[in-house]
Amino acid sequence: MSDLGTGEPLLRTAQLIVENDDVANTLELPRLTSRVDVIREICRHLAPYQAGERPIVGETIIAKDLTIDSLAIMDMVMELEDSFDVSIPMNVVAEIHTVDQLADTILDLRAKR
């Protein structure tokens, strides 16, 4: 079971990303966080739940194609919200099925900040 303790290093990672991106920002790169960062973070959460040999890809349907339970999904969403400092509205959460959709949602929310 993940807890606030394991959330700590995650937060630091996120801060590092922000700091790096602040530098990047001065180079006029438009996005604060790269898609790769977000996908990597999502996959880090999902890796323990990979079903058989099937790799986790953008089209992976989180609740269906993996062996993750619903509580762990909620935990993951919360930890992602914390590490990327966004809040995903409940109506948006309800429309997310795949890894790609989750990543794009986080990126959209970060872009709007």
Add this chain to the structure above:
Amino acid sequence: MDPLPSRNSRLPLRRADFATVPEILDYAAQGQTGISFYSAKGDLLTALAWREVRERAHVTARKLIGAGFAAGERLLITADTWPGFFDAFFGAQYAGLVPVPVSIPVGIGGKDAYLDQLRRQLVASGAVAAVGIDDLAGFLADAASDLPAVRLHGGKGVLDALPEKAVDLRPLGPADLCYIQFSSGSTRHPHGVQIMQRALMANLAGMTGPAGLDVIPGDRTASWLPLYHDMGLIGFLMAPLSCQLSIDYLTPRDFARRPMQWLNIISRNRGTISYSPSFGYDLSTRRGATQVPADLDLSSWRRAGIGGDMIRPEVLDRFADAFAPSGFDRKAFIPSYGMAEVCLAITFSPKGAGVRTDVVDRVALGKDQAAVPAADPLDAQRARSFVLCGRVLPGHLLEVRGPDGTPLADRQVGRIFIKGPSVMPGYFGEQEASREVLSDDGWLDTGDLGYWLADEIVVTGRAKDLIIINGRNVWPQDIEWAIEARRVVKSGDAAAFSVDTGAGERVVVAVLARVSGPEAGAALAREVAGAVREAIAVDCDVALVPPTTGLPMTSSGKLSRARTKANYLAGLYTSPVSPLKPVAA
């Protein structure tokens, strides 16, 4: 912003001796107490004195009346924990409208299932308007799109935008409905419990009186329970309000994220009364016990209630052990038993007694429906602990009946029936479903099983098919339909039920395995579990039933979930590898 006070400086405490909810709020509004909303970080977001709650409700009521809504019409409200809910709910009370609080979406990917549920709730309640937080305005619009009866829908803005007209208020009266509580029936056939003003008042008096929580001046409540659940809405809005207490709220979502905030709020504001199903105590212990703030002080908490699902003594023990150094008193635990059909409470265990258990023999329980004291209470194989839930509220009658309807004596397990002033008149617009649970002479079949021990009731399980996961009611039909809707199996090929693991309920779905080989079986099981998780955010184990065996039917040709479960427990079905790996540590 400061937290609201726990005491009213001049207004004497009246303990639920009112005739209606508007009367309750009228009185509380004369003091300084009220409701406070806290963030996941523990910051105070908004504080509304009951006086402000009432003023805002009056404004909403004049808007609703001015917009032409007729007395008795229904207003659906998505019941997130935020000030707008209180405006709409109490606005309806003063406008003579009947609120219908409903849940908010759970989990990822749940949109379709949620919309379907909303539509059915709109239809079942005959709602003429539907409001919620702005984020859900789009869902409300989608759900209402084919329902011309729904004349107004949207976020908070749609109520605000109505002109406030100089009209007389039309407060609901003692003989009126108070609200409709959806807690019964499957998603496809939701049954709304009619919470009547009069019945609610009877239950509130019992709940807050000497046989219940015995509220005193200075009591303060804290709650993260959802307001669409009867334990949240009646237990932690109506009951504190009926005694003019202050309430500190955390949203259920924030509680799940930061369970320690629940305890921090109690500690900081010197809370005295708070409730949770067993799983909330479990979550707090598992996530919080390793990092208890040094200044956490739970010594003010004198009523730590447990209800909403089967009470787990070992979970409560762990909580008490973990937080005793922070001043938590295990004698504060109050196991209780109730349901929406009686406006919440049926029994409370005696205050100050803590959790008391009866240890019985599993074999006699299963074979003879007899609760025989276990020869060796420490033999986990033979012994099973149940929690004593206390005496029935004054003015009510309780019976434990055998299969032929005769009342049973002590230690005989049977169905629990209740009669008295808190019992509902029936489900809204559902005569047949009402007749199934209510007799002509006013006895309600709770659908629960239990036995008498002296004058106290011990709840042992359920005769009805309802599954309760972490305090959430889930009907097996919804699980079966989720699988069938995704065409994983054919209609009628799945049966869902729950088994008691000793640590909670575990959902099991038995499916006809029209596939051959262990590979295909495991794939089917994974698909079934995935479909259930995606549609209703419930985790399940899958049992494969050979098509030649088939699923058991009742004599009338209906699927028998009880016999499916018995077969499963007897080992007749095979479980492929569990679709869930153990959760990563």
